[in-house]
Amino acid sequence: MNRVKRSLLTGIAGAALATASAAAMAQAGNEWLHYGGDQSNTRYSSLSQINNGNVKNLRVLWMHSLGSLESQQSTPLVVGDTMYVTTSTGPKYVFALDAKTGKVKWKHEPEMPNDYFATVCCGLDNRGVAYANGKVYFGRLDARLVALDANTGKELWNVAVADYKKGHAITSPPVVYKNLVVTGIAGGEYGIRGFVEAYDQNSGQSAWKTYTIPGAGEPGNETWKGDSWKTGAGSTWYVGSYDPKLNLVYWSTSNAGPWGGHTRGNDSSDILPYTNLWTSSQLAFDGDTGKIVWGYQYTPSDVWDYDGVNEGVLADINIGGQKTPALMHADRNGFFYVLNRQNGKLLSAEPVVPVNWAKGVDLKTGMPVEDPTKRPRLGVWARNVCPNLIGGKNWEPMSYSPQTGLAYIPLFNMCMDIASKEEEYTPGKFYLASEFNLDMAGSEGANLSELVAWDPVAKKKAWGIKEDLPFLSGTMTTAGGLVFYGNQHGVLKAVDAKTGNVLWQFNVGTGILQSPITYVVGGKQYVAVVAGRTKGPPSFFGKIGQRVIDASPEGGVLVVFAL
C-alpha cells in the first residue's frame, strides 16, 4: 500500500499531535480506506495537489452510472488503484472500478428478497463497503452482512444478522480492525432492540454481540418503565469509529422507541429515573469483547426522534492548554459535543443551530436542561420545537481539518410541531406513537440549511454558507485548504476551508447527499462523488419536501473530477 506518511505533511498549524498514537490514526492520503477517510471519521485528506489555488480548473474526467435511483449515499473506497462503490436499493450493485479510468473490474448483484421495502423506514440507503485484508464487507437492507473477495467479487460468506421481517435492516458499512468486522443495525422506527455485533473477518462467525438496551436485571434496565425496554430501539444504523491505541469501538444509538415517550417514562420533563439507556447515546465498546466501557447519553428520555447516531470524529485537540483525546459529535438535538474518548467525560456542549427544546446542557451532570413546553406528551402538542426531528444535523457527515482546526458541518434550519399518540406495537410495522408537522422553516432566517465551519475549541462559528433547501451533503476537507460539499440542486462546491469563499462549483444533475472522496493514482489526484437526489425523508415534509423533490430528478451516478 502506498500510504502518505504523516511525516510528509508540512505546514500544519498547531492542533495535530505528532506521536506514535497519532501515526496509528493515519489519515487518508493516496487511498481512501475507510468510510470516513480514516478510522477516526475525520474525512480529512492529506492530499494537496488539488488546492485552493487551482481547484477552479477542476473538470469531469469520467462518470459511471450506478443503475439505481433513490437516495445515493455511498462513500466509495479506493484501495490501490481499485475503487469500490455501492448503490441504493439493496444495494442493487457493488462495483469494483479502475479508479483511474472507471472501467468495471467486477460487479456483484445481491439476491434481494422482494419484500424488504416495508421494513426500511427512511430510504433504500446504502453507504458503502468496508475493506480489510483482501475482502470487502457490506450490509444489506434485508439485514444481512456479506463478505466478498476484493479481487474477484466472489461471495465468501453471507449471514443474516437479524430478521428483516421484524423491522431490521443494515444501511451503513461495518467497521474493520484486527480480525473483526463489526456492524450496527437499523430499525429504530420498528420497535427493535438495538445492538452492535462483531464477526470474524474470515469465517463470518459471530465473535461478540452487545445490546444497546440493557435487558432485565442488567444495569440500566431500571431506566425503562415496565417492559418498554423490549421495544426500546436504540438502534445503531450509522457508522462507528475505532481508536487502535485504546482498542475502543465508538458507536452511537438512535432515538428511543416508540417516539411517544408516555410508554416508557413519566411523560414529563421530570424524566428521572426513566432516561431510557442507552438510547440517543454515545457508547465505547471494548474492541475484543464488545463490553460497554463507557456511555454518555445525548438526549435522555428522547421524544423528538433525536437519534444520537451521528458520527464520532476522533481527534487530539487542545482544550484549556491540554492535548486531549477527543470525540467530537454534532447531534440531531442541535448541540455539538466534545467528549474525552478515553473515559467519556463531557467537555463541552454548544448549540450549533437554534435550539429551544433545552436551554443548555449542564456540564456537571451532563443532562440537558429542558424547556417543558417543548416536550411533546400524550395528546399534548409541543409547538415550534427547534431543531425538528431531522435534526440540527443528520447522518450526512461532517469533516474535521487539523490544518484549520475547524469542523465543517452540514446543518438544517427547521422546527416542528409534535405530539405523542396511543399506539400498539406490531412486529414489522412502524411503531412511532407520534404525530408531527415538519412543514415549517427554522426560527431564524429563510434558509433551510447552512454549511457551517465550527471551531470546537473556541466554541464558535468561523463562517457559514446559507442554502435555500434542506439536505446538504456530507463534507470532505483536504490539506489543499479545501472543503467540498453538495446540495439537492445537484451542485458540488469547493470552498476555501479558512474563509468560506466558494472557489469552484459544478452541477452533476441530481441531488448530492454524500461528501466526495479524493485519492491519487499514478501520481494524479482525483475527486469522486456519488449523486442521486434524496428520496424518502422529503415525503414527510409537506410543501418543503415538494421543493426538495422538485430541486432535481432522482438519479444514480458516480462522477470523477481532476485538474
Next chain:
Amino acid sequence: MVSKSRGAALRCAVAATALVLAPVMTAAADEASERPINPYEGRTELVPEGKSLFNQYCSHCHGPDAVQGERPRDLRRLRIRYGDNAIGVFYTTINNGRMDKGMPPWKGVLEEDVVWRIFTFLSAVQTQP
C-alpha cells in the same frame, strides 16, 4: 367484499369491532357490485379526526395532511388515477399492502373504523383533474 346496503353498512360501522370481512377483493376490483362502501361517506365532520389518524399512521410515508411531492405516494391523486375505482384500490392496498413497493399490509392492524375515517379525510383532499 359483498356489497351492503347503506343502512347495513352504518350498523356495521357502529359495531366496528364485530365487523367481519367477506372474502378479500379480487385484483380486478372494478366490478361496481364488488366495490366497498365507505360507511362514513358524506360525514364531513369526521374529516379532522380522519386527518389526525392519517397523520399518525400514514404521514411518515404519504406526507402530513397527505401533502406529498413523490407522485407514486401521493394519495390525493387516487381519483385522478383510478376514477370510480379509487375506493376499491384504496381498500385492497391498505389491507394487502404492496410489499415490493414498501407499503405494508394493515389488515388486522388498523380497525375498519380507522381505515374508513382515513378514507373520509382523503376523499376531502382529492386533487381536481
